[in-house]
Amino acid sequence: MIPRTFLPVISELAQRIDDLLPQTQCTKCGFDGCTPYARAIAEGRADFNQCPPGGQEGVVRLAQLLGRPAKPLDISHGVERPRPRAVIDESVCIGCTLCAKACPVDAIVGAAKLMHTVLNDACTGCDLCVAPCPVDCIEMVPITGDATGWDAWTATQAAAAREQHARRNARLAAEQQAADERAALRVRQARMPWPPIPAAGGVDTGAAAAPNGAEITSGAGTGSATSDAQTTASSASQASRPPVAGDDGGVSIEALERARKQAIIQAALDRARARRAAGQPDASSARKPPGT
Ligand code: SF4
Ligand code: SF4
Numbered sequence: 001m002i003p004r005t006f007l008p009v010i011s012e013l014a015q016r017i018d019d020l021l022p023q024t025q026c027t028k029c030g031f032d033g034c035t036p037y038a039r040a041i042a043e044g045r046a047d048f049n050q051c052p053p054g055g056q057e058g059v060v061r062l063a064q065l066l067g068r069p070a071k072p073l074d075i076s077h078g079v080e081r082p083r084p085r086a087v088i089d090e091s092v093c094i095g096c097t098l099c100a101k102a103c104p105v106d107a108i109v110g111a112a113k114l115m116h117t118v119l120n121d122a123c124t125g126c127d128l129c130v131a132p133c134p135v136d137c138i139e140m141v142p143i144t145g146d147a148t149g150w151d152a153w154t155a156t157q158a159a160a161a162r163e164q165h166a167r168r169n170a171r172l173a174a175e176q177q178a179a180d181e182r183a184a185l186r187v188r189q190a191r192m193p194w195p196p197i198p199a200a201g202g203v204d205t206g207a208a209a210a211p212n213g214a215e216i217t218s219g220a221g222t223g224s225a226t227s228d229a230q231t232t233a234s235s236a237s238q239a240s241r242p243p244v245a246g247d248d249g250g251v252s253i254e255a256l257e258r259a260r261k262q263a264i265i266q267a268a269l270d271r272a273r274a275r276r277a278a279g280q281p282d283a284s285s286a287r288k289p290p291g292t
C-alpha cells in the first residue's frame with residue numbers, strides 16, 4: 001500500500017515514464033497498455049526492461065530517468081525487431097470484425113460481413129489483430145529494414161498512437177455508457193406498473209383532456225383507494241399491456257408513456273360511467289360550488 005503523500009510523486013513519475021514508452025499499446029510488457037506499465041514501474045511493481053517495441057534503447061532511456069544502471073531487454077516479453085505493419089488478405093477476409101475490435105488504435109476499418117483493411121499510418125505493429133482472426137489472413141510485414149526499436153519509431157509516431165488510443169478508449173467508454181443506459185431503461189420499463197394505479201387518497205395523478213373535451217382527473221375525490229384500484233383493474237381487461245423495450249427491442253419510452261396516459265384516461269371514464277349508472281353526480285359537477 002502506497003502512502004497517500006507519495007501518490008502525487010508516483011503519478012508524476014509514471015507520467016514521465018509513459019512519455020518514454022513507444023505507445024504501440026501491444027501489451028507485451030504484461031500490462032494493458034503503456035500507461036498501466038508506466039504506473040507499475042513507478043510503483044515498483046514491474047521492472048523497466050519489459051518493452052520490446054522500445055528495444056534496448058528504450059531500456060537505457062528508462063534507466064537514465066530512474067537513475068538506475070541499464071540492463072538487457074527481458075526477452076521473455078519479446079525480442080527487439082524491425083517494426084512490422086499488419087496486412088490483411090482481403091480476398092480471404094470474411095468480415096468478422098474481430099481484428100477491428102482487438103486493435104488498440106482503431107487502425108482497422110470495415111463493416112460486418114465486409115472485408116477489412118488496415119490504415120497504414122495508424123498501425124503501430126502491435127500484433128494484437130493477428131491471433132483473433134479465424135481465417136488467418138493477417139500477416140505482419142516488416143517495413144523498417146534493419147532498423148529496430150526507437151530507430152524504427154519516432155516520438156511523433158508515439159504521440160499520435162497515444163492520442164489514437166485515448167480516442168478509442170473514449171469511444172468505448174461512451175458505447176459502454178449508452179449500453180448501460182439502455183439496460184437501465186429496460187429495467188425501469190419492466191418495473192413500471194401495468195395497468196397504472198392512480199395514487200391513493202384522492203391525489204391527482206394528472207389531469208387530461210377526454211376525447212369529448214371534458215376534464216378528467218383520475219382518482220380525485222371519487223372514493224376510496226380500493227374502489228379506485230378496482231375500477232382501474234376493471235379497465236385492465238380493456239387495455240392490453242403495451243410491450244416494453246426488450247419485448248421486441250424497439251419500443252420507446254415515449255410510446256410507453258402515451259399508452260400509460262391513455263390507460264389513466266380510460267380508467268377515469270370507467271369511473272364516471274359507473275357513477276352515472278349508480279345515479280351519483282360525476283366528479284366535475286361534485287366539485288362545482290353551490291349555485292353554479
Ligand atoms: S509498447 Fe507495448 S510493451 Fe512497450 S510499454 Fe507499451 S504496451 Fe508495453
Ligand atoms: S492493425 Fe493490427 S498490428 Fe496494426 S495497430 Fe491494429 S491491431 Fe496492431
Ligand code: SF4
Nearest residue numbers: 093094096097099133
Ligand atoms: S479477423 Fe480476419 S476475417 Fe475477421 S475481419 Fe479481420 S481480417 Fe477479416
